[in-house]
Amino acid sequence: MIATVDGAAWGPDGRSASINDPADWRVFRVLRALADVVLVGAGTARQEGYTGLSRPRGLERLATAPLELAIVTRSGQVPWATLDGPRPPLVVTGRAGAQEAGAAVGEDRVLECPDGTEDGVDLRAAREALTARGLARVLCEGGPGLLADMLAADLVDELCVTTSPMLAGPGPGRIVAAPRDREPGAGRELRLGHLLSGPSGTLLARWEVG
Known part of the structure; x- marks a missing residue:
C-alpha cells in the first residue's frame, strides 16, 4: 500500500x-x-485499471510458476480488463456471485467461499482455497x-x-x-x-x- x-x-x-x-x-x-497470487478487490481492480498479470519483466527468475490474479467480488462481477491476459483471473466470491463469476471465467476459476450470509465472502476460507491450489504466497494489493x-x-x-x-x-x-x-x-x-x-x-x- x-x-x-x-x-x-x-x-x-x-x-x-x-x-x-x-x-x-x-x-x-x-x-x-x-x-504466487495477487489478491485485489474488484472495485480497486476497476479503478486502478488492472489487466491480466504476468511476472514483472526482468524478474522472472525469482519464481517458476505463472503469477495468478484473484479478484474478490461479492456480486460476482469481474472487471472486463482483467480477462485480457494469458488466463482469466481466479474469482473469490460468495453464493450470490458464483454463477455470474463462473459465466465470466469458467467454473474451475471460481472460489466460492460463503460466510453464511447471502453475498458475503469468507476470506479465511478463500486463503485456504488458494493454498490448496499451491498459491501460498498471497500479495494483497487492496x-x-x-x-x-x-x-x-x-x-x-x-x-x-x-x-x-x-x-x-x-x-x-x-x-x-x-x-x-x-x-x-x-x-x-x-x-x-x-x-x-x-x-x-x-x-x-x-x-x-x-
Missing part, C-alpha cells in the same frame, strides 16, 4: 499511481515477482476495504507501506477503510522489519503484524 504524508491512499485522479515514484515501483515489482477485512480476519502477516513525500489535502481515504461489520484491529501493535529511504525522500517500510 502507498500513502502520502497526510495519509491519503490516492491522488487527485483517484488512483494510487499518481502518488508513487520509481522507488515504490521497484519494490512493487519485486513483491509481485515473489508472490483496496482499503479488502485490507480492512483481511486485518479483521487476522490474515495479514506483513504490511508493506510506502510513504510518499507529498501532501494530498482533504478528500482521499486512508489505506485501511472501515469494514462492514468487524473491527479492523485498531490498536494492534506492529514491528518494523525494514525501513528504506528512496532518493526523493520516499520511505518504504515493511511491518510485521503480530
Whole structure:
C-alpha cells in the first residue's frame, strides 16, 4: 500500500499511481515477482485499471510458476480488463456471485467461499482455497476495504507501506477503510522489519503484524 504524508491512499485522479515514484515501483515489482497470487478487490481492480498479470519483466527468475490474479467480488462481477491476459483471473466470491463469476471465467476459476450470509465472502476460507491450489504466497494489493477485512480476519502477516513525500489535502481515504461489520484491529501493535529511504525522500517500510 502507498500513502502520502497526510495519509491519503490516492491522488487527485483517484488512483494510487499518481502518488508513487520509481522507488515504490521497484519494490512493487519485486513483491509481485515473489508472490504466487495477487489478491485485489474488484472495485480497486476497476479503478486502478488492472489487466491480466504476468511476472514483472526482468524478474522472472525469482519464481517458476505463472503469477495468478484473484479478484474478490461479492456480486460476482469481474472487471472486463482483467480477462485480457494469458488466463482469466481466479474469482473469490460468495453464493450470490458464483454463477455470474463462473459465466465470466469458467467454473474451475471460481472460489466460492460463503460466510453464511447471502453475498458475503469468507476470506479465511478463500486463503485456504488458494493454498490448496499451491498459491501460498498471497500479495494483497487492496483496496482499503479488502485490507480492512483481511486485518479483521487476522490474515495479514506483513504490511508493506510506502510513504510518499507529498501532501494530498482533504478528500482521499486512508489505506485501511472501515469494514462492514468487524473491527479492523485498531490498536494492534506492529514491528518494523525494514525501513528504506528512496532518493526523493520516499520511505518504504515493511511491518510485521503480530
